[in-house]
Amino acid sequence: MSVIVRFAPSPTGYLHLGSARTGLYNYLYARRHGGTFILRIEDTDPSRSTDEAIAQIISSLKEMGIEWDEGPGVPGPHGPYRQTERTGIYREYVDRLLASGHLYPCFCTPQELEAERQKARAEKRNWVYSGKCRRLGADEVARRKAAGEPWTLRFKVPPGTTVFEDMIREPVEVDNDLIGDFIVQRSDGSIVYNLAVVVDDVTMEVTHVIRGDDHISNTPKQILIYEALGAPVPKFLHMPLLFGTDRKKLSKRHGATKLEQLTAQGLLVEVVRNYLCFLSTEFDESMITWTLEDLVRDFDVERLSPSPSIFDPDKLRWMNGRFIRQMDDDELGERLVVYLTRVGFYGDPVAVEQVAAEGPQALAAAVESAEAAHRPATEPTAEQAELTKTLAPLVREKLEVLADFIPLAGFFFRPLAFSDEARERLAGTPGAAATLTQAAADLRAVESWTVAAIEALVRELPAQLGVKRKAVFAALRLGMSGQTVTPGLFESLWALGRDEAVARLEQAARLLD
RNA sequence: GGCGCAUUCGUCUAGGGGCCUAGGACGCCGCCCUCUCACGGCGGUAACAUCGGUUCGAAUCCGAUAUGCGCUGCCA
Numbered sequence: 001m002s003v004i005v006r007f008a009p010s011p012t013g014y015l016h017l018g019s020a021r022t023g024l025y026n027y028l029y030a031r032r033h034g035g036t037f038i039l040r041i042e043d044t045d046p047s048r049s050t051d052e053a054i055a056q057i058i059s060s061l062k063e064m065g066i067e068w069d070e071g072p073g074v075p076g077p078h079g080p081y082r083q084t085e086r087t088g089i090y091r092e093y094v095d096r097l098l099a100s101g102h103l104y105p106c107f108c109t110p111q112e113l114e115a116e117r118q119k120a121r122a123e124k125r126n127w128v129y130s131g132k133c134r135r136l137g138a139d140e141v142a143r144r145k146a147a148g149e150p151w152t153l154r155f156k157v158p159p160g161t162t163v164f165e166d167m168i169r170e171p172v173e174v175d176n177d178l179i180g181d182f183i184v185q186r187s188d189g190s191i192v193y194n195l196a197v198v199v200d201d202v203t204m205e206v207t208h209v210i211r212g213d214d215h216i217s218n219t220p221k222q223i224l225i226y227e228a229l230g231a232p233v234p235k236f237l238h239m240p241l242l243f244g245t246d247r248k249k250l251s252k253r254h255g256a257t258k259l260e261q262l263t264a265q266g267l268l269v270e271v272v273r274n275y276l277c278f279l280s281t282e283f284d285e286s287m288i289t290w291t292l293e294d295l296v297r298d299f300d301v302e303r304l305s306p307s308p309s310i311f312d313p314d315k316l317r318w319m320n321g322r323f324i325r326q327m328d329d330d331e332l333g334e335r336l337v338v339y340l341t342r343v344g345f346y347g348d349p350v351a352v353e354q355v356a357a358e359g360p361q362a363l364a365a366a367v368e369s370a371e372a373a374h375r376p377a378t379e380p381t382a383e384q385a386e387l388t389k390t391l392a393p394l395v396r397e398k399l400e401v402l403a404d405f406i407p408l409a410g411f412f413f414r415p416l417a418f419s420d421e422a423r424e425r426l427a428g429t430p431g432a433a434a435t436l437t438q439a440a441a442d443l444r445a446v447e448s449w450t451v452a453a454i455e456a457l458v459r460e461l462p463a464q465l466g467v468k469r470k471a472v473f474a475a476l477r478l479g480m481s482g483q484t485v486t487p488g489l490f491e492s493l494w495a496l497g498r499d500e501a502v503a504r505l506e507q508a509a510r511l512l513d
Numbered sequence: 514g515g516c517g518c519a520u521u522c523g524u525c526u527a528g529g530g531g532c533c534u535a536g537g538a539c540g541c542c543g544c545c546c547u548c549u550c551a552c553g554g555c556g557g558u559a560a561c562a563u564c565g566g567u568u569c570g571a572a573u574c575c576g577a578u579a580u581g582c583g584c585u586g587c588c589a
Contacts, residue, residue: 126515217584
């Protein structure tokens with residue numbers, strides 16, 4: 001029998017990283033076993049579900065490279081793929097369960113039930129539904145229905161215990177008495193989650209249910225339904241939950257909870273994807289650069305540790321830096337151009353640099369609001385794109401995330417400017433004026449504009465001027481960029497171009513007069 | 514309250530009775546390299562939740578306890 005798995009997010013918001021991980025694992029499991037991966041939208045609660053959320057979920061999955069074999073946009077034998085479109089199927093199964101005596105109508109009102117719950121709580125007892133309506137006679141049921149009393153449908157939980165296996169845990173055993181007859185159809189006729197999932201999974205012929213461990217407690221109820229239906233029970237794998245560094249559920253405070261926020265900081269999707277996989281698993285550096293195909297072949301979901309994992313932004317960033325360092329020049333250049341375009345850098349380098357100075361997260365926040373407002377990003381000019389690519393090898397080992405490029409190399413894209421602090425630093429650098437003037441003259445005269453020629457020239461300066469080497473470098477660095485941290489000095493001067501480099505050094509020299 | 518799941522350095526983990534005076538990675542600290550910042554190299558810091566048992570021997574097996582999380586809904 002071939003493997004069929006499903007990922008079933010509810011479209012009540014964007015795709016949370018934890019859910020993204022669940023989707024990924026399902027996808028990998030399906031591919032690894034040559035199975036089918038179904039994407040199902042759990043929108044049984046239409047009041048909280050939006051089409052926009054569905055679109056976002058789909059785009060996040062696609063960005064990670066996850067493709068489904070059946071689901072929205074990809075018709076197949078197990079459709080439809082939105083629960084709101086499957087009500088007819090639920091109806092049919094409810095009728096079946098009714099006919100086989102597994103369901104019964106219940107006339108208890110929410111108020112009555114709440115009172116029972118309160119009482120149980122006051123007596124410090126576990127509350128389960130009393131089963132009062134289970135004993136109602138057929139004629140009484142008919143009479144009450146005819147009288148227009150609202151009723152729900154409950155599942156008749158049999159005595160005994162329910163046991164299920166989990167691919168990464170010990171078997172879980174639950175006493176059925178603790179479950180209590182639960183509602184499967186609301187008084188408005190709509191179907192409750194626990195029944196809907198089972199009917200969906202049965203009709204979609206799902207063989208492996210891979211989902212978050214917050215569903216462990218629901219599983220026994222669902223198994224009871226499988227058994228009532230006479231359907232084969234699938235295998236379960238309940239994944240550990242993903243928390244923030246404070247052991248709480250991931251939230252905005254943790255920097256990012258969705259993929260788009262992470263990529264807006266300049267984290268690469270493939271790195272995020274790999275990171276999500278290696279959480280809860282032994283980590284090996286070689287995995288940083290794994291492709292989706294590598295994951296399919298070598299990543300085994302069943303090796304997951306069952307304990308919850310904490311999302312560690314530091315390690316993610318470190319992985320991202322490692323990934324960047326192994327990219328070749330063209331690749332990095334391309335990625336930088338795409339990224340810088342997205343954050344609006346080419347439209348207004350100065351403004352974006354200001355935001356970026358507050359850190360990648362501030363930048364990501366700005367990008368998010370720009371994207372929410374559908375503000376189009378300015379494409380780079382040919383010169384800007386070219387310059388970015390030229391700079392790629394100069395900045396590679398200084399980047400952890402792509403956003404780091406901006407404070408580091410933003411000065412290449414705008415006129416030279418000095419903060420008060422930078423001006424003071426320059427003024428306080430011994431021999432700065434002489435260094436700048438001399439370097440400008442030498443650079444203007446150097447016959448070939450190459451990094452090697454520039455280096456040779458600059459290295460002459462200390463002896464020539466009687467200024468310490470460190471001071472020479474500091475003066476030139478400050479002079480060409482207005483900042484104390486830049487890519488390599490010779491390479492930077494070279495990348496600026498002869499005219500620009502000379503002009504900047506002269507401008508800086510004038511500042512000291 | 515009841516039930517369930519989980520529990521090795523701050524974090525992710527290796528470990529499935531002797532190879533463990535517990536290994537790796539991130540972080541942090543120090544040193545080296547060095548034109549700044551980094552990269553890289555080297556070294557250091559730091560953990561078997563607790564208490565009992567089983568055993569010649571336990572991080573590994575068993576039992577309690579504690580803590581965290583989840584479920585306990587006419588939410589999913």
